[in-house]
Amino acid sequence: MRPGMPGPGAPGTKAKSFVPSLKRLLRRLAPDRVLVTVILVLAVIAVVLNTLGPQILGRATNLIFDGVIGKQLPAGVTKDQAIAGLRARGESRMADMLAGMDVIPGTGVDFAAVGRVLMVVLVLYICAGVFGWLQGYLLTTVINRVIKRLRADVEEKIHRLPLSYFDNNPRGDLLSRVTNDVDNMSQSLQQTLSQMVTSVLTVIGILIMMFWISPLLALIALLTVPVAVVVTAQIAKRSKPHFIDQWKYTGLVNAQVEEAYTGHEVVTAFGRMNEVGREFDRRNDKLYESSFRAQFISGLIMPVMMFVGNLNYVLIAVVGGLRVASGSLSLGEVQAFIQYSRGFSQPLTQIGSMINLLQSGVASAERIFEILDAPEQIADPAQEDSRPVDRGRVAFEDVSFRYEADKPIIENLSLVAEPGHVVAIVGPTGAGKTTLVNLLERFYEVDEGVISIDGVDITRLTRDHLRSRIGMVLQDTWLFGGTIRENIAYGNPEASEAEILEAARDAFVDRFVHSLPNGYDTVIDEEGSGVSAGEKQLITIARAFLAKPSILILDEATSSVDTRTELLVQHAMAALRRDRTSFVIAHRLSTIRDADLIIVMDSGRIVEQGTHTQLLAARGHYYQLYRAQFAGAATDQDLEDSLDAV
Template sequence: MTTAPPGFRRTSLRLLGLIRPYRRLSGVAVLGVGSIALNVSGPWLLGRATDHVFHARATSSGLSVHGVVLPLLAAAGAYAGSGLLWALQGRFTTRIVQRAVYALRASVEDKLTRLPLSYVDQQPRGEVLSRTTNDIDNIAQSMQQTLSQITNSVLLLVGVLGAMFWISPLLALVAVVAVPLSMYTTRLIGRRAQPQFDQQWKTTGELNSHIEEAYTGFALVKAFGRHDESAAEFDAHNELLYDSSARAQLVSGAIGPVTTVIGNVSYVVVAVVGGLQLASGALSIGAVQAFVQYSRQFTQPLMAAAALSNLVQSGVASADRVFAFLDAPEEVPTAPGAAAPRPDRGRVCFEQVAFRYRPDRPVIRNLTLTVEPGRLVAIVGPTGAGKTTLVNLLMRFYDIDAGRITVDGVDIRTMDRDALRSLIGMVLQDTWLFGGTIRENIGYGRAGATDEEIRAAAAAAHVDHFVRTLSDGYDTVIDDEGSGVSAGERQLLTIARAMVADPLILVLDEATSSVDTRTELLLQQAMARLSRGRTSFVIAHRLSTIREADLILMMVDGDIVEQGTHDELLAAGGAYARLHAAQFARPLDEQAPAEGGFR
């Protein structure tokens, strides 16, 4: 017999495992059994009333309340009670499903905190968002609509089958033939439909990714007149989604009509055989009537399963995507009993460090470097030289392949990641602000920062005056794009945030590369104040901003090819001098004197 694909079965069982921990699940089963028992008793009670009526006519005796009215009242009560228990079961099921989905969302959020930066770098944001929103919503909808119905369908199938065998084993065997035929048909069609549902939700993620990118870069799309190309790409993704969704629904939708035909044929056969047994006297008219009703009820679970098959397959497809996200490799855990010291000097050492993002492309080969406490180290070099990689390794966004990195003599791989990162403050080229007040954005640098500390940090970062000119001051709400705040002002806010954090080690990654000259001078002054007394790493393309650095590292292809002060490297006439000459091609007497360095 054709069986469900192993992946489908495995994912379905894991999906059901989400609801297993909840105690009310046993209550759902009890309510389901009670509802089905009352529902199944209805046809038998009606059959008794029918037999009494025919017996009274055959014997010319009168109808009795006990023989007709009481069974009818009992049947009405049974159906009413069945409906009430079914409603209660639905209420319990809703609570269980919503709690299970709540826990699933919490698991996804918790997973996000344990994912390495490499996973985030390799996944389109829209795809991740689709898995954590659309797919989970689809799981909730599928489980909500199918869980109680599938449970009741199974119980109804068992209850009706027992009643049918009790009335007539021969008729029951005739009716049972429809079960394997329906199951075979459902599985056969389901195997063809499942890949289409998988493709549907995969394409949904790709479409969401395109929309997220187009919205994020909306200004650039407009500026370069690429809206037609963006619309064309959207249409292509939308067309693929339409095709996969239509195929999934069309293929899965065939289950219902086929199952209905099988059920109707079975119903006709049961009616014919039951009529013959009635004519032969093997069954009473009431028994045949009850059996025909049971026969119709017997096909209901099969038809319900057919009607719900598309929801089940769609939910399993989404669950497969969410579980794949939950099973993604996590950050390598810190060794048990890891130290969480609080170094107080900030001496950083790279000892024969090697690293590669991909096995075939080494980024850093054999880097050795010592940075003494309180020193300002500038890292320069062409794009792709490994400058930002150095910072990523220090932050343990990635773990090194060989060698070791220490802070005050402690190997950072033996430190708890949170403890390590609490020592380091970062100011990046791409400013990140979240939807909230300016006070909250600055205070994000350290939990529990007071208003006085926030204002002091803002003043030191030369942003306090700007904030005070706003109508709501520090309570001004900005969104995650920093709307209403210029690029330079956003950068100053991030510097204020780093000041509030009061880190031991400071990392400045291209923090002044996208602002005007005046704002750059303000940023340099703010960063000079921020870096004072701290071990600082500055990644810069503008060499004018790092002239006063204690040490300048010139990196090429992952190696430090030169190191020294600005004057020493210029005098050496090597790679740094050539880079400097390329940036300052004008004669020296035509250049404005450099101002506003970090020191």
């Protein structure tokens, strides 16, 4: 963590509004626009077929009802005569109802006609099911493609982000965005898009059929829509902030778990388990509260919509019954309309419930978009400088850099490292030693000045080309899950088996690897379990040997090895450094006595430079560091005697 930068618990930027984020998410469907068009066509066909079903079923109801009523009327009379007889007996309501029916007095139910109608409905529903299945299959394909492209975009974006982005954001939260948020968005799209498309089309189709059957009943059914829309919008508005908090605290909890897991030994050694547990409980409680509120508030949508739908059903049943009694509508039409009204409220209810999932998915999408929108590192040059950079002459010319505008780290630094020379960089913590080599690797960009290799400004080289010429061994070792052979070969994936073994021998990995169960095929995990800290360091040094770079950066590279191994590695590195420039960041001054040039840094400036002997004789900063470091092992008189000998 750089000085003055936010800690792991720092909240992210405020989320964007729902509609723009949803539009941006849907625009990612553009590469599959042909399939999306096919999906919409299939959805329209499936909805049309499903929508025609109740209307045709109403005909079957009319056939049955007409047959039942016709059987009760005397045979041999016409329909008009039967109606006149009913009116003569004072049964006007029955006569009105009979006038709206297609009956033949004395004739019962035509079961053959009913069977034909039912067969047509069955075929319609089977076809609708097939088209619906095809639509769902293709939509799943499209969404999986979208998520695949999104994951690839995030992966590529991460490689284009500057190192400062990772300094400002906890790894656990970043991992949560790349994994949990992407998965949540995928699930939300899978569950909502298909249902939303079908529901919207169903609402449109049912509206057309309802107005065709009875404009009056259709208007009654529509009275509940504004109520449902207002209620859903208000509930969704109140649930959105809690969904945002839910995924924010999910990231923070993941960050806490990741830190506690990777630092488990340190936490245990310092007895901070209770404190870590309390911090986890605090974040976990926040996650619980935000998740509960989000789910509870959004969960109100479904029961509210069902209540409004039931009110709508009651109104339609009452008015529809009166219309049948007056002969304005047939029983089959009212039955079909009731089915449509239930079918009308159902997709509205589904849309309301889908908004719940969509809110959660868009909240996750916004967190992913924050990564995609993060400022990137400066782009590589379109035309790379073609001059070779194999000798390794490094020059810093009036270089200035700061992490924050008001806090300079390095100011007006100039330095030349000749090929084959070992340049040691020493100084107190925070002096800018590691920052110097980070600038050389272009992990950060200089604010002023120029860094060049063999006369070529490093900004005129692509980062891949630049870093391929630099080998780096850090104090904190990094190994990945795989065999020891694979970890060494990481330095040069094209290396032969003989070259891998040679690098292992040069770095003294061969000295201990044969004591392991499977030798070079021994599998180690990311934490390097199964090998000691010193052996892990030797593996990373072998990796650097295999890369055969023009420039070496050793950041306390031998700090984890024992004294005897350190001496052996120093001899091996001396051979490796031949005709290569080496930058050695060292705290143990005994390891850099033979350096060609020692740079002493303090507060981002070079305060002294020279050889070990020259700097001791000057009795400046280096002398003070040397004296402080060996104060416990040597007396002041020993130091004076050493200086007299110089």
